[in-house]
Amino acid sequence: MSLPILTAEQRSQERKGIKSVLLGRSGEGKTTQLKTLDPQSTLFMDLEAGDLAVQDWEGDTIRPTTWTEFRNVAVYLGGPNPALRDDQVYSKAHYEAVCEKYGDPSELDKYDTYFIDSITVLGRLCFQWCKSQPQAFSEKTGKPDTRGAYGLHGQEMIAALTHLQHARGKNVVFVAILEERVDDFNRKLYQLQIEGSKTGLEMPGIVDQVITLVSLPDEEGNLRRTFVC
Template sequence: MSLPILNAEQRSQERKGIKCVLLGNSGVGKTTLLHSLNTDSTLFVDLEAGDLAVQDWQGDTIRPATWSEFRNFAVFLGGPNPALRDDQVYSKAHYDSVCRKYGDPKTLDKYDTYFIDSITVLGRLCFQWCKGQPQAFSEKTGKPDTRGAYGLHGQEMIAALTHLQHARGKNVVFVAILEERVDDFNRKLHQLQIEGSKTGLELPGIVDQVVTLASLPDEEGNLRRTFVCQTLNPYGYPAKDRSGRLDVFEPPHLGQLFNKIHTGSRQPVHFETQSHGTEKQQ
């Protein structure tokens, strides 16, 4: 058996999926961006039961109501993790069990994108489940242990989101509410609204793209919805572009955004020379 090396041509022919976190304040129109995706090839994972904004959506929808049900959907959508034992969630045994329940996984071949709205609500479902697990109770007193519940919550959320991140060939959009707060120094901060801190801190490192949908003034001073796509932006919004193909601001259209990531030209990388003679990437 030879070493399974992929050359550049083989890698270029692989179907690549984009994993994206879509952030925005409540009411800015995150869910309506579902209309900017292809109806036939997008699966809407509706966790908020708040699809009034997209009640005319003609595509397919699933509605997980509990954390256990979402984990079943996650392994069905993402496939099994061969590194896990049979008694673990997302293992081959878990996947086979779910396939017997939901049917042939080839029915998912039609989908290019999973639109998950929202992980803010998903975090609440997860935390509710965690509060009933043994880790959420003190071994000595049997009383509820909030630290144990939050610790389990962080592990469960990251495991689920990472599993979906490995859904090769699929675009996955994780929608989340962005909240603003002011720190002790009167500085405005933006952060993901979700139970606990672990998910909010680690999620940006898991995905390829972090995009904030914001209402920003145009050249005439009129507010318009805009995607903020790069970390260095004048408003301090959370953003990240691993593709290197996006401008700081992009039109609020997910289909166009994905197309540019796949086919656009990479932005030039600039370096500045520091006083000690080494180069620093901008």
């Protein structure tokens, strides 16, 4: 058995996908960007149940409502991770169980892009689930342990987003709210709005591109929606 080395030609012929996060303040028009995508080859994951702005978009939609359901959808979309044990989430066993529930994954071949709106809401679903897990309670007293809950939350979120990042051949767009705050020196700072700090800090390392949708003045002083990459 020879070492499975890919040549430059083989690598260039592989179907590639871009992984990006689209940031913007509430009302900036992030969800509306879905209308710029081909409805025949885009799957919209509506976590916010706030699709009023894109009601006339004619593509397919899925709406996970719990963290457990989202993890099932994530392994179905991203495929199994062969490095994991059968008792772990995103493993081959998890994938096969989900395929038995959802059907033949070849149905996903028609999609080139997954548009996930939003990971801000996803973070809340995850944290709600984490607060009910054993790690969120003190072993000594049995009382809620906030640090344990946040630690588990960071692990779960990064594992889920990284798994979708490995959806080979698919474009994945994560949408998130951009939060503005003022620091101790009265300077404006912008950060991803999500529970905990781990996900926000590591998100730029997960995706290929961080895109901010913001209104900036043109030469005449009129505000224009602009992509800052």
